[in-house]
Amino acid sequence: MNDKFKISLDPIPARAGVGLKAMHYRDVLDGHPDLGFFEVHTENYMGAGGPPHRYLEAIRRDYPLSMHGIGLSLGSAGGIDAEHLARTKAAVDRYQPGLVSEHLSFSVVDATFLNDLVPLPYTEETLAIVTDNISRVQDGLGRTILLENPSSYLSYHASHIPEPEFLAAAAERSGCGILLDVNNVYVSAVNHGFDAIAYLDAVPANRVGEIHLAGHHVTDYEGQTLLIDDHGAPIIDAVWRLYSYALSLTGPVPTLIERDSNIPPLADLMDEAAMADRFLEEVAHVDAA
Amino acid sequence: MSMLLESQRAFLGAIFSPAAADAAAALIRHDGIAQADRLQIYRNNTFILLTEALADTFPVVKRLVGGEFFDAMAKEFIVAYPPMSPSLLEYGGHMAVFMETFAPVSGLPYLPDVARLEWAWTKAYHAADAEPLTAATLADRGSSDLGELRFRLHPSARFVTSDFPVGRIWEANSADGEPEAISLDDGPSHILVIRPEAEVQVRLLSPAAFEFFLSLAGGATVAEAFSDPDFDLQNALAVALTDGTFSRNPA
Numbered sequence: 395m396n397d398k399f400k401i402s403l404d405p406i407p408a409r410a411g412v413g414l415k416a417m418h419y420r421d422v423l424d425g426h427p428d429l430g431f432f433e434v435h436t437e438n439y440m441g442a443g444g445p446p447h448r449y450l451e452a453i454r455r456d457y458p459l460s461m462h463g464i465g466l467s468l469g470s471a472g473g474i475d476a477e478h479l480a481r482t483k484a485a486v487d488r489y490q491p492g493l494v495s496e497h498l499s500f501s502v503v504d505a506t507f508l509n510d511l512v513p514l515p516y517t518e519e520t521l522a523i524v525t526d527n528i529s530r531v532q533d534g535l536g537r538t539i540l541l542e543n544p545s546s547y548l549s550y551h552a553s554h555i556p557e558p559e560f561l562a563a564a565a566e567r568s569g570c571g572i573l574l575d576v577n578n579v580y581v582s583a584v585n586h587g588f589d590a591i592a593y594l595d596a597v598p599a600n601r602v603g604e605i606h607l608a609g610h611h612v613t614d615y616e617g618q619t620l621l622i623d624d625h626g627a628p629i630i631d632a633v634w635r636l637y638s639y640a641l642s643l644t645g646p647v648p649t650l651i652e653r654d655s656n657i658p659p660l661a662d663l664m665d666e667a668a669m670a671d672r673f674l675e676e677v678a679h680v681d682a683a
Numbered sequence: 684m685s686m687l688l689e690s691q692r693a694f695l696g697a698i699f700s701p702a703a704a705d706a707a708a709a710l711i712r713h714d715g716i717a718q719a720d721r722l723q724i725y726r727n728n729t730f731i732l733l734t735e736a737l738a739d740t741f742p743v744v745k746r747l748v749g750g751e752f753f754d755a756m757a758k759e760f761i762v763a764y765p766p767m768s769p770s771l772l773e774y775g776g777h778m779a780v781f782m783e784t785f786a787p788v789s790g791l792p793y794l795p796d797v798a799r800l801e802w803a804w805t806k807a808y809h810a811a812d813a814e815p816l817t818a819a820t821l822a823d824r825g826s827s828d829l830g831e832l833r834f835r836l837h838p839s840a841r842f843v844t845s846d847f848p849v850g851r852i853w854e855a856n857s858a859d860g861e862p863e864a865i866s867l868d869d870g871p872s873h874i875l876v877i878r879p880e881a882e883v884q885v886r887l888l889s890p891a892a893f894e895f896f897l898s899l900a901g902g903a904t905v906a907e908a909f910s911d912p913d914f915d916l917q918n919a920l921a922v923a924l925t926d927g928t929f930s931r932n933p934a
Contacts (some may be wrong), residue, residue: 440770441809442838445881448812463771471688478769502697507766509736510728514696515710520687548711552686568925586714618715622724 406431406458406492406604408646408674412660413653429667431492434462439489450489452631460493460604460650461486465507467638468541469500469514479534486535493604493648495540495573496531498524498561502604504626510630515550516560521567528568540575541565541601544612545581545623548589557582558596571603574644576637577629577652578618581610581621590636599643607637607670608652626655629666632633637670641677649674697722698729701760733761733774740775741801743856744794754915756785772809776802785875793852793867800853800885803841803876807883810839815879815927830906834923835897835930839878842897850874850887892919896928 409430414422414551422432433451453459465478486494499511514520532538541616543561555563565572574597582592609627613620629651637649651666690710697707708718734757738745745753764777779795779802788794791835802905815837843849848869855863873893888896891914897906909916925931 435773437770441772443812444809444839444878467769469687471685471691475769479868481770500691502769503691505767506695507769507771508695508698508725508729509732509766509771510725512725515687515690517686519685523685523687547724548718550690550710551712552690552710594919604778615716615720620716620724 395554406460406648408476408648408678410649410651410670410674411458411460412651412663412667413451414453414669415657416446416449417428417461417657418660422453423449427660427662428669429457429663429664431460431650433457433462433493433652436461436463436482436485436494437465439485448489458493459489459491461489461491461651463494463496465501466496466527466531467500467502468498469512469520469524469533470502470527471500471523472502472504474527474530474534475502475505479531481559482531483535485548486537493540494535494537495542495604497542497544499544499562511544513544513546513548515552516555516557517552518555521555522561522562525567525611526566528564528570532568532570538570540571540573541568542575542606543578543582543597545575545578545585545621547585547620547622549586556588557581558593562596562598562601564618565598572597572601573604573606574602574640575606575608576640577606577608577610577625577633580636581623584619584621591639594636594640594643597643599645602640602644602647604647605637605640605644605647606652607633607649607666608654610632615669623657625652628662629669634669634673638673641673642680645681646674646678694722694725697767698726698844701726706782726882730758730761733766733771736771737761737775740805741778741798742858743801743853744778744798746796746856747791747852748788752787756782759785772805775805780804789927790871793845793847793849796843796847796849796872799845800843800849800874800876803843803874805882806883807839807841807878810878813838814931816924816929816931818921818924820931821924822824823930829920830904830909832905834901835932836896836900837877837879837927837930839876839883840874840896840900840928841891842900843872843874843876844893845872845874848872850888853885875928877928889914895919896923 406432411429411431414434435589497511501508579590580592607629608625609629611622611624649670650661693706704722711718737757744920745811757878760781766774779798782788782795847867848865850872851865873888873890875888877884891911
């Protein structure tokens with residue numbers, strides 16, 4: 395490794411972090427905001443060189459890092475794309491992130507990339523495929539990953555395993571951890587009419603290694619509400635309440651403020667991170683008591 | 684065939700050909716919202732996000748044709764050339780080829796070359812980094828015969844030619860460009876796109892300089908690359924040793 399790029403495999407602290415966006419690179423380097431960590435989309439750092447790497451290397455020297463993939467397509471029946479796994483490994487080797495995560499969904503079919511996270515039918519067959527794919531990724535990277543629960547706008551006739559049980563079984567069989575996206579739980583609970591609290595109760599809390607929080611977009615289909623997970627708005631109160639409940643089960647865990655569209659000034663995201671930090675401190679006191 | 688693979692192929696079909704969405708619709712629940720509407724959400728996500736990725740790579744093309752036209756063209760492009768890798772840094776390389784047979788832009792014969800130039804820009808932006816070769820380093824190597832030297836170009840270097848003045852078209856229509864009147868008869872372009880440090884540079888070269896650097900990039904010695912007696916070789920090399928054209932790693 396390049397000796398001007400000294401970093402340690404420091405774990406991510408149980409604090410709030412923010413998704414790193416190119417438009418905030420300079421603010422981060424100049425202002426050095428007080429945050430627990432930054433998270434990036436692994437796919438944005440798959441080029442050989444250039445400015446994105448210069449910025450991330452500089453920021454990585456000062457902050458723990460989490461790498462969040464959107465292209466491995468853990469749910470693909472066709473298996474894991476070896477080239478994309480190699481690109482992911484190169485990025486992970488380069489930055490030595492404290493956490494690596496991916497989604498319980500598919501985005502690749504016969505090599506075509508949909509650039510979206512599509513939900514899966516929750517069946518025994520899917521469970522076997524997802525478990526194999528996670529194992530392949532973990533073997534390839536030489537480390538465990540976190541598996542994120544999806545948001546979804548459709549469900550399948552074939553699905554017969556409840557999503558939290560599916561997550562738990564995939565984690566149990568592959569040895570991976572869970573990235574609990576509380577906004578996704580809220581969005582899918584509204585879209586599919588399930589109880590978000592019961593969902594959180596069914597997720598194995600001891601496997602949750604990170605939490606994601608984000609805002610969403612509300613749409614209406616002839617009187618029926620459908621929530622769209624666009625990461626384009628502030629986190630709503632109902633999601634903060636669910637977060638508080640989730641923390642009562644998991645204890646303090648690294649928590650990411652995710653924003654991928656309508657990106658505001660970094661200060662706005664810092665406010666949401668400060669809010670998450672207050673919840674984390676509260677639950678840490680409860681744990682200590 | 685695996686049930687999961689079958690359902691994923693049905694889904695793929697529904698995204699790229701709405702007329703073939705029945706197989707996917709049969710797999711999913713209604714639950715108060717039509718299956719076609721549910722599939723449309725995913726179709727929109729795929730096309731909107733990929734269109735944004737293409738707009739990031741081809742901002743000058745977008746400016747030249749207008750946002751609405753660009754979005755419609757991107758949709759046709761995505762159907763013709765869907766991404767075959769989850770690394771979208773690789774996506775868009777077929778845009779120029781696509782435009783050459785895309786009838787609605789046949790009146791803009793220079794447009795495919797603008798797309799080539801923007802693609803070269805993106806490739807240069809993400810290319811490997813390298814220490815530039817300076818005159819001092821070259822002198823330290825104690826090289827005797829200049830003509831026998833082989834230079835390695837910076838790994839970001841990309842060459843673009845066009846029968847049209849696309850270099851000036853690109854400059855005038857880039858984010859900080861100044862509008863200017865450009866005639867398509869203003870002659871061909873010989874362009875070196877290169878990123879010695881953080882900034883991508885689009886260098887408009889003379890035909891002789893272009894041929895010279897292209898030959899060097901192909902592995903020729905300076906003597907082999909030097910073919911035009913009117914070309915100011917000494918000056919071109921002196922400039923190249925200050926502006927990061929060459930990589931420090933020896934050829």
